[in-house]
Amino acid sequence: MARIVLTYGLISGAIIIAGVLATLILNGDAPHSNVWLGYLIMLVALSAVLVGVKQHRDQALGGVIRFWPALGVGVAIALVATAIYVVVWEVYLAATDYAFMEQYIAQTLAQKRADGVTGAAYQKLAAEMDVMRVQYANPLFRVPMTFVEIFPVGLLVAVVSAGLLRNPRFLPARTPVG
16 A cells, blocks of 8 residues: 555646646746646646545555545555655745745735735735735745645545545456456
8 A cells, every 4th residue: 555655646746746847937027926726736746646546446445435535545645745845845936946926926926016006905915925024034934835725636636545445346457358
């Protein structure tokens, strides 16, 4: 089981990292502008959870798995993928001299100004962004925040996968043709 968890966790993590890097490269001056695309990449990458749980069910358990063991395998795969995401994000931040938050704040404030936000509302937002800048500089705040960006998606995929794969008729194990 550990081999399946590591294999599919690494596959999922690699897909997430490739997707994130592609969006960073393709979006140029606004690399953090599409949150939905980021979560879509995570969801596609975390589909490796379903494949990993299915492989464990079919190869190690003869095509039958109960919900809780399936959920355990799925969560373990999601944790490996999440750990990869967090580590690579920290490497990215270090490689870019921690410029992410400055870029994010600048983009957010520019968008709000373009939307017509001015005066006290704009000043309040700027003050909130400044607090966020200080918090994000602290790794004890930033690392759990990064973890929480992706792990709930992995947990959701693990729950759905466990629910589906507990039924042996859902994507049944292939029997050798012979």
